[in-house]
Amino acid sequence: MSDNGTPANGQQSAGGKRTARVILAVLAAALIAFCVWAMSVYAQGGDPLAWATGSAAFQTTADETDQATSQDTASSQEAPQTTTVTTDDVYTALASLQFDGTDVSLEKDAAHVVLSAEGIWVEEVSSDAAPDMALACAQRSAALAAWVSEQGVGIPSVTWICEDGAGAVRMAIAMPTDGAPTTGDLSALLSAATGYSISGDVYAQLDAGDVLQFAGTAPTLPGGTAISIDAAVTSSGENLSVTDVATRQRGIGSGAAGATGAGSDADTPAAGAGGSASATGGQPGGAPSRPAPQDAKARVTVTIDARADGGSSSSYQVSLDPGATAYDALVATGASVNARSTAMGVYVAAINGYAEKDQGGESGWKYAVNGSYPGYSAGACELSDGDAVTWVYVTSA
Numbered sequence: 001m002s003d004n005g006t007p008a009n010g011q012q013s014a015g016g017k018r019t020a021r022v023i024l025a026v027l028a029a030a031l032i033a034f035c036v037w038a039m040s041v042y043a044q045g046g047d048p049l050a051w052a053t054g055s056a057a058f059q060t061t062a063d064e065t066d067q068a069t070s071q072d073t074a075s076s077q078e079a080p081q082t083t084t085v086t087t088d089d090v091y092t093a094l095a096s097l098q099f100d101g102t103d104v105s106l107e108k109d110a111a112h113v114v115l116s117a118e119g120i121w122v123e124e125v126s127s128d129a130a131p132d133m134a135l136a137c138a139q140r141s142a143a144l145a146a147w148v149s150e151q152g153v154g155i156p157s158v159t160w161i162c163e164d165g166a167g168a169v170r171m172a173i174a175m176p177t178d179g180a181p182t183t184g185d186l187s188a189l190l191s192a193a194t195g196y197s198i199s200g201d202v203y204a205q206l207d208a209g210d211v212l213q214f215a216g217t218a219p220t221l222p223g224g225t226a227i228s229i230d231a232a233v234t235s236s237g238e239n240l241s242v243t244d245v246a247t248r249q250r251g252i253g254s255g256a257a258g259a260t261g262a263g264s265d266a267d268t269p270a271a272g273a274g275g276s277a278s279a280t281g282g283q284p285g286g287a288p289s290r291p292a293p294q295d296a297k298a299r300v301t302v303t304i305d306a307r308a309d310g311g312s313s314s315s316y317q318v319s320l321d322p323g324a325t326a327y328d329a330l331v332a333t334g335a336s337v338n339a340r341s342t343a344m345g346v347y348v349a350a351i352n353g354y355a356e357k358d359q360g361g362e363s364g365w366k367y368a369v370n371g372s373y374p375g376y377s378a379g380a381c382e383l384s385d386g387d388a389v390t391w392v393y394v395t396s397a
Helices: 008-043 062-078 087-095 130-151 186-192 242-254 326-332
Strands: 111-116 119-125 157-163 169-176 195-198 214-216 298-305 313-320 337-342 345-351 364-369 388-394
Touching: 087 111, 087 119, 087 130, 119 130, 119 242, 130 157, 130 169, 130 186, 169 186, 214 388, 298 326, 313 326, 326 337, 326 345, 326 364, 326 388, 345 364, 345 388
Parallel strands: 119 157, 298 388
Antiparallel strands: 111 119, 157 169, 169 195, 195 214, 298 313, 337 345, 364 388
């Protein structure tokens, strides 16, 4: 018995039970903590028992997985990639072509495509009125050039050629793929072109405003030959007969006839549906262009623009001997030219009666070749085949 009369063994039994309950509570808390920790490790892709088993199979964390994925992606991006465009790709693009929200598409059987690393040539036949045809031609060339740029193949330009039912070229335009316009009117689109030519019959029907009939570098065929276009208004006019246009269109669509086909440029075969091109490729199946004979005539376009002095603008195509100059080209048009020799070379004072100083002390004639002003006498500026010379009357230097 204890001093207060309670049995001693009863006190010991109660104390043991309390100790056991405390131990169980501690173990339960530890178990709960372990479970929470284990779930966290599993959620991160780890193995909570790896410390006991020595296994490293599940020790890759989410951060390590992301890092490995990033490294794989970077490696794939560093791998060299080769992109090509085929003629089928071009035809597919033509079928859904749009310019600034306007449908300017062209079905495969309505066009002929030639593809090389140097450019894309598209030939079509149109019976549309001159203003509509000119705008569509410019819009389609710009839209296709923008599409080519998006492909990233390095093809530098798109040349669009539009003909009438007799095969006469109505308009030709070469549009660069770098910076191709995605909006704009006819004047803006022509200004963005590397060069263009408009036939005399079409130009006479345009409300041209400040648009020249010829500008920039004259568009060429795939082999480098200048595209032949009649600069004068013809007595017969354009052949826009529905029947003739349809017949010509069938010939163009089949590749059997056309300015870009094998029949017109013997050394530049048309690229077939299986052809492809990239910036580093050559023309598929093509033979090298035959160099022009050294004594061949140079075909040059000459524009005389006297509108600033109350006159008009007219264009001519002339054939010149090798070594001919911009002044020779002017004389070859048959225009009335008043010129004199100076210490700096020949100086043109008047053309067709429009003379220097008519519009003030600084007014007179300037000339440009392929859109650039040489800055020296026209008698010293030698021309090459396909050049475009513009003589323009200006009111200030």
